């Protein structure tokens with residue numbers, strides 16, 4: 005059992021980073037393995053909306069025309085048994101790096117070949133509101149909708165706010181069992 009953990013934070017020691025570490029601890033405690041990918045450190049452009057109708061080869065071929073780090077990460081997701089997606093909450097929404105990644109992934113999933121090995125794959129989403137603490141539920145809803153559009157089986161969604169971070173780290177460790185147990 006191998007889990008790909010994707011983080012939309014650039015700070016491995018920040019609050020989202022702590023949530024990611026708690027999830028990896030839970031995954032490993034269940035006897036599974038995990039690898040972390042920090043999106044801000046990868047080269048993932050935003051969608052170019054290639055053609056006048058708004059589509060591109062994402063719809064016809066299930067892949068993206070842009071040659072950057074997207075394709076390799078998608079292959080890792082497809083080869084994994086489960087996925088975790090964690091993001092800091094920005095403006096009650098996903099971080100820009102995660103938004104750019106999921107915007108392009110969901111387009112490729114419109115095509116049958118793009119959706120292959122993503123359809124029904126278990127995923128857990130974590131949204132960490134580390135400022136005032138508001139916006140985690142709204143961010144979680146956006147993440148849920150986008151992951152479902154890709155075809156993932158969303159098995160858990162964990163909104164976290166600065167004020168309940170320590171409690172939620174325990175919950176995250178336990179939640180790992182639902183994908184890695």
Ligand SMILES: Cc1cc2nc3c(=O)[nH]c(=O)nc-3n(C[C@H](O)[C@H](O)[C@H](O)COP(=O)(O)O)c2cc1C
Nearest residue numbers: 013018019020092094095096133134135136137138
């Ligand atoms: C552009 C921006 C927007 C933010 N919007 C929110 C917000 O809506 N609600 C909130 O609680 N925190 C907000 N924050 C604070 C982040 O959630 C907090 O910095 C983040 O959880 C900590 O980053 P890290 O987890 O990557 O360390 C915002 C931060 C930035 C940079």
